[in-house]
Amino acid sequence: MLVVHHLSHSRSQRILWLLEELDVPYEISFYEREAGSHLAPEALKSVHPLGKSPVITDDGRAVAESGAIVDYIIRRHGAGRLAPLPDSWLYDQYMQWLHYAEGSAALPLIMKGLASYLGEEWRPLKQRIDIELDTHLSYIERSLGERDYLVGNTFSAADVQMSFIGELAALRTDRSRYPNLEAWVGRFQCRPGYQAAIRRGGPYALGG
Numbered sequence: 001m002l003v004v005h006h007l008s009h010s011r012s013q014r015i016l017w018l019l020e021e022l023d024v025p026y027e028i029s030f031y032e033r034e035a036g037s038h039l040a041p042e043a044l045k046s047v048h049p050l051g052k053s054p055v056i057t058d059d060g061r062a063v064a065e066s067g068a069i070v071d072y073i074i075r076r077h078g079a080g081r082l083a084p085l086p087d088s089w090l091y092d093q094y095m096q097w098l099h100y101a102e103g104s105a106a107l108p109l110i111m112k113g114l115a116s117y118l119g120e121e122w123r124p125l126k127q128r129i130d131i132e133l134d135t136h137l138s139y140i141e142r143s144l145g146e147r148d149y150l151v152g153n154t155f156s157a158a159d160v161q162m163s164f165i166g167e168l169a170a171l172r173t174d175r176s177r178y179p180n181l182e183a184w185v186g187r188f189q190c191r192p193g194y195q196a197a198i199r200r201g202g203p204y205a206l207g208g
């Protein structure tokens, strides 16, 4: 049985969502963030040395890092759903979004959260982060253009992987400056699979 090691209010929400979209059976092992630090509890390190979420176990083996987990679930349990055909150009675009979410787009969002602890003398760094943030959100905004979803205008696992970026953007900037992105977030949050994942995994509120 596939087990999602689910940290409250975290990126593992999107793994629950993907499994709900695919209707793949799974169990949840719940972990609460530490009071004060909001870090993951030590117990997650017994699943994977990083002690981060998401991490899944399937047939006793652990897979960490959300892009790799999404790819694993699609390949092993997707039965051809929620991803383009592997030999198509759309698949190359799909793969780009899968890597881009955590490899590039997440960085300024995470940095901006951490930089909020720094004083006024760090203003040049904060300005640089804001420029980077706008570069990435503008790119997503343009890519969405007139489309409803990121790859070929069809909902795919790339939208699931990128969802954290769209959601966290609301906390880090005025997201309404990116209307296509804002509409895309509203669209995917209405999906029955997204709602089912919240019912099963518990409340999901990004912060910090």
Ligand SMILES: N[C@@H](CCC(=O)N[C@@H](CS)C(=O)NCC(=O)O)C(=O)O
Pocket (backbone or CB within 6 Å): 007, 009, 010, 011, 012, 038, 039, 040, 041, 051, 052, 053, 054, 064, 065, 066, 067, 102
């Ligand atoms: N790039 C990793 C990021 C993993 C990560 O940092 N997860 C956060 C939750 S959103 C976490 O586990 N934070 C708790 C901690 O660092 O102790 C992924 O996408 O899986």
